[in-house]
Amino acid sequence: MTSDRLLSIEGLRVDLPSRSGSRERRTVIHDVTLSVDDGESVGLVGESGSGKSMTTKATMRLLPPGAKVSGGLTFRGESVLDYSRKELAAYRSRKVSMIYQDPRAHTNPLLTIGDFLVEGVVATGQMSRADALDQACALLVDVGVTDAERRMLQYPHQLSGGLLQRMMIVMALMPSPELILADEPTTALDVTVQSEVMAILAEQIRERSLGMLFITHDLDLAAAVTDTLAVMYAGVIVERGPSDEVYSKPRHPYTAALLKSRPSAVKVERLETIPGRPISAYEAGPGCVFAARCPFATEECREVRPALRQVGGRSVACHRAEDIASELFEGLSA
Amino acid sequence: MSTLTARLSSRRTRTGSVDKVVLVFGTVCGFLILMAVFGPLLAPHPPSQTDILATSQGPSGQHLLGTDSLGRDILSRLLAGARLSFLGPGIIVVVSATAGTALAIAAAWHGGWLDRGLNRVLNVMFAVPGILVAVLAAAVFGAGFWAPVLALSLVYIPYVARVVRSAAVRERRMPYVEACELAGLSAWRICTRHILRNVFPIVMAQATIGFGSALMDFGATSFLGLGVQPPSAEWGLMVSDGRSELLDGALQQSLSAGALIVLTVVSFNIVGERLSSRIGASG
Amino acid sequence: MTTHLLDVHHLRKVFHVGRAKGRSEELVAVDDVSFSLERNSSLAVVGESGSGKTTTARIIAGLESATGGSIELDGKPLASPDSPRSRRLKAREIQMVFQDPFGSLDPRQKVGACIDELLAAHFDHDKAWRRDRTMELLAQVGLDERHADELPRRLSGGQRQRVAIARALSLEPKLLILDEAVSALDVSVQAQVLNLLSDIRESLDITYLFVSHDLAVVRQISDHCIVMDRGRIVEMGSTESVLDSPAEDYTKQLLDAIPRPGWTPSRRRDLPASV
Numbered sequence: 001m002t003s004d005r006l007l008s009i010e011g012l013r014v015d016l017p018s019r020s021g022s023r024e025r026r027t028v029i030h031d032v033t034l035s036v037d038d039g040e041s042v043g044l045v046g047e048s049g050s051g052k053s054m055t056t057k058a059t060m061r062l063l064p065p066g067a068k069v070s071g072g073l074t075f076r077g078e079s080v081l082d083y084s085r086k087e088l089a090a091y092r093s094r095k096v097s098m099i100y101q102d103p104r105a106h107t108n109p110l111l112t113i114g115d116f117l118v119e120g121v122v123a124t125g126q127m128s129r130a131d132a133l134d135q136a137c138a139l140l141v142d143v144g145v146t147d148a149e150r151r152m153l154q155y156p157h158q159l160s161g162g163l164l165q166r167m168m169i170v171m172a173l174m175p176s177p178e179l180i181l182a183d184e185p186t187t188a189l190d191v192t193v194q195s196e197v198m199a200i201l202a203e204q205i206r207e208r209s210l211g212m213l214f215i216t217h218d219l220d221l222a223a224a225v226t227d228t229l230a231v232m233y234a235g236v237i238v239e240r241g242p243s244d245e246v247y248s249k250p251r252h253p254y255t256a257a258l259l260k261s262r263p264s265a266v267k268v269e270r271l272e273t274i275p276g277r278p279i280s281a282y283e284a285g286p287g288c289v290f291a292a293r294c295p296f297a298t299e300e301c302r303e304v305r306p307a308l309r310q311v312g313g314r315s316v317a318c319h320r321a322e323d324i325a326s327e328l329f330e331g332l333s334a
Numbered sequence: 335m336s337t338l339t340a341r342l343s344s345r346r347t348r349t350g351s352v353d354k355v356v357l358v359f360g361t362v363c364g365f366l367i368l369m370a371v372f373g374p375l376l377a378p379h380p381p382s383q384t385d386i387l388a389t390s391q392g393p394s395g396q397h398l399l400g401t402d403s404l405g406r407d408i409l410s411r412l413l414a415g416a417r418l419s420f421l422g423p424g425i426i427v428v429v430s431a432t433a434g435t436a437l438a439i440a441a442a443w444h445g446g447w448l449d450r451g452l453n454r455v456l457n458v459m460f461a462v463p464g465i466l467v468a469v470l471a472a473a474v475f476g477a478g479f480w481a482p483v484l485a486l487s488l489v490y491i492p493y494v495a496r497v498v499r500s501a502a503v504r505e506r507r508m509p510y511v512e513a514c515e516l517a518g519l520s521a522w523r524i525c526t527r528h529i530l531r532n533v534f535p536i537v538m539a540q541a542t543i544g545f546g547s548a549l550m551d552f553g554a555t556s557f558l559g560l561g562v563q564p565p566s567a568e569w570g571l572m573v574s575d576g577r578s579e580l581l582d583g584a585l586q587q588s589l590s591a592g593a594l595i596v597l598t599v600v601s602f603n604i605v606g607e608r609l610s611s612r613i614g615a616s617g
Numbered sequence: 618m619t620t621h622l623l624d625v626h627h628l629r630k631v632f633h634v635g636r637a638k639g640r641s642e643e644l645v646a647v648d649d650v651s652f653s654l655e656r657n658s659s660l661a662v663v664g665e666s667g668s669g670k671t672t673t674a675r676i677i678a679g680l681e682s683a684t685g686g687s688i689e690l691d692g693k694p695l696a697s698p699d700s701p702r703s704r705r706l707k708a709r710e711i712q713m714v715f716q717d718p719f720g721s722l723d724p725r726q727k728v729g730a731c732i733d734e735l736l737a738a739h740f741d742h743d744k745a746w747r748r749d750r751t752m753e754l755l756a757q758v759g760l761d762e763r764h765a766d767e768l769p770r771r772l773s774g775g776q777r778q779r780v781a782i783a784r785a786l787s788l789e790p791k792l793l794i795l796d797e798a799v800s801a802l803d804v805s806v807q808a809q810v811l812n813l814l815s816d817i818r819e820s821l822d823i824t825y826l827f828v829s830h831d832l833a834v835v836r837q838i839s840d841h842c843i844v845m846d847r848g849r850i851v852e853m854g855s856t857e858s859v860l861d862s863p864a865e866d867y868t869k870q871l872l873d874a875i876p877r878p879g880w881t882p883s884r885r886r887d888l889p890a891s892v
Contacts, residue, residue: 144884191871192870196883197882199883224881248878263836273805515704518788
């Protein structure tokens with residue numbers, strides 16, 4: 001059933017070698033199940049330590065040495081975890097592209113933008129240098145850079161953050177990938193520039209009907225630009241469903257609490273806070289990962305970890321999703 | 335020192351295993367230091383006792399490493415000589431690290447002309463070979479223990495100051511230092527209680543590396559006859575003493591003293607480099 | 618006698634950006650900025666990067682010197698604190714909380730010692746008093762005795778920011794400058810700190826100058842706000858009026874760019890491209 005999916009992650013679990021040196025490992029992702037179809041934008045939202053960035057790294061198989069991965073990770077029905085070196089190289093260079101949070105850290109200050117843009121596709125033999133330069137120019141025009149040829153001769157430090165991030169979008173599109181992984185692509189940008197870059201990214205994705213996994217901590221942003229939302233907490237996806245529904249009618253206490261703790265752009269009232277701090281997967285007890293901070297937690301929640309199940313048209317990992325539905329909506333007048 | 339190495343090596347590397355290299359060479363350093371402290375007490379023979387009947391002997395039951403051209407027990411002289419061999423570089427490292435760190439933090443704190451001035455002076459000092467200064471000092475003040483020690487103390491300042499300065503400049507720009515300034519704390523207090531404390535591991539790593547090279551340079555001045563004078567036992571001097579016997583096939587004196595110098599330099603360098611790269615990696 | 622705590626007149630700051638040897642380019646970071654701040658109020662300075670909002674705050678705090686203009690605190694001109702004595706006096710009047718919760722605490726100083734150090738430097742009381750006061754301050758920001766013996770690295774970002782607030786409050790300043798103080802925090806933790814800041818302002822006679830790029834946070838925390846763009850004030854007024862009925866195009870653009878349900882990101886054609 002999942003064979004034709006663009007990207008399908010099932011029960012993904014990642015353990016990293018513990019820093020304290022002993023044999024024990026710490027779990028950074030406990031159980032992640034999600035999928036991306038062609039032309040679908042999926043938002044993966046979580047706070048620090050939730051494992052959202054680790055999920056993208058696992059998807060690219062870019063985990064640190066010693067990491068133990070279990071579960072399913074398939075791309076067009078092929079298991080990424082079983083790829084040979086060669087297949088993996090092709091997967092990384094042609095099928096999937098990444099856009100990072102900090103474009104400056106991911107550009108070589110000694111290369112001109114032009115060299116940088118064509119480096120990947122030329123090095124992997126997908127295009128001749130001349131063709132690649134032509135395509136880069138065309139793509140730059142697509143993302144709204146009017147004087148593309150002049151820009152290609154410039155160096156990264158001569159460009160603003162917003163412009164550089166547009167270069168990264170072009171870079172990601174160069175090999176004509178099928179899936180884009182965007183890891184907090186606009187977090188370092190000003191709001192007006194964020195809007196600009198998001199608009200361009202969304203437009204390019206739509207025009208090429210690419211799949212996108214959009215990683216962010218910003219629930220508002222994710223809800224606005226993606227079709228499907230997956231909310232992650234402590235290495236577990238706690239809620240997944242159509243973006244507008246998850247946003248307007250959260251079914252998991254964590255999603256609801258996140259929405260309530262965000263100051264509103266239109267009114268002022270005392271914020272409802274979640275006690276404590278976000279935890280990492282390895283700090284979670286045997287029960288629900290959110291139990292310690294959840295106002296609705298019962299004995300069952302603390303002892304038995306809830307699995308994702310269908311509730312009201314989406315997947316929710318909460319024992320009490322039905323009982324507390326009305327309470328969750330309270331105070332959410334969006 | 336040995337507890338320090340133990341503590342430092344018990345810290346784990348990023349890959350998660352105990353750094354065995356630091357553990358091994360740190361232990362070697364610890365033994366060498368113990369030897370410098372207790373060496374004279376362990377010596378089987380009085381280090382200056384000559385024996386005309388047994389000169390330039392090979393290893394035997396009575397003299398484990400043989401005797402030198404005056405019939406003195408080489409093992410005893412190595413053990414006794416460790417003290418002077420270590421005391422010299424020890425003083426050099428303490429003096430240069432203290433002065434270098436003070437200058438570096440002052441320059442980082444004050445910035446401007448002081449920083450530029452210090453940089454220039456350091457660059458000039460880098461250009462001058464340490465041994466040359468030590469030789470000059472011995473020529474001016476007379477050969478002996480102190481001339482090369484003082485000269486090398488000066489020469490080693492830039493090696494500490496340059497590294498510590500860049501670390502201190504980094505700390506200087508941290509918001510916590512600005513917060514301290516805004517809180518009205520005195521510059522002296524911020525520099526000593528906050529900046530110094532945070533660059534201290536780097537000072538220690540630099541001092542450890544510096545100790546190895548200082549031991550070499552100090553030994554070299556003795557070898558040249560400008561440092562520690564006979565009949566005192568010192569490793570560099572022993573290498574020099576042994577030269578005359580080399581042609582007779584009595585290698586043991588030069589070889590054993592030389593081997594100890596190499597072992598010390600290598601061990602301290604490796605531990606120091608490891609520590610400083612670890613500090614760089616973690617922060 | 619004025620009721621204003623802080624009066625800023627025609628503040629100007631020019632940075633000289635060294636391009637090549639001898640030649641330097643002038644960068645006007647703050648240009649003719651004037652505003653005043655009422656006692657026990659909360660003023661937000663809003664803008665994007667390069668707007669000069671942080672530079673303005675840093676000048677008021679005394680971390681930068683102004684190129685021109687004047688600042689009055691309590692009707693008295695605020696001299697640039699060059700002598701140790703004036704720095705000590707100013708410390709009791711203006712304190713600041715920084716954005717980066719990881720860099721704003723000395724990594725080798727325990728939380729309790731960090732506050733104790735300031736108390737010892739400014740108040741002539743014995744150790745027991747300082748210990749009690751430290752605990753009181755930690756309690757005020759929602760921490761407890763256990764945290765006093767921790768090094769910063771054992772604390773979460775939110776806890777560190779609480780410590781930074783407690784440290785600032787320990788000197789009982791009249792003005793607290795918060796430079797993007799909640800921007801680096803997770804949403805759920807940000808809400809806690811915002812509530813904490815509201816509580817503190819209710820219980821203490823303290824005035825906030827809140828620098829932020831986040832308009833939703835600004836609405837939550839401030840009574841008045843100033844919108845800055847490229848060193849100049851483009852709009853100022855009560856937070857409500859500025860955010861609900863912005864008069865200036867720039868403010869409207871900022872508001873339009875906030876992601877929200879049903880929002881579609883928009884592309885400005887006139888994006889000022891950098892050189």
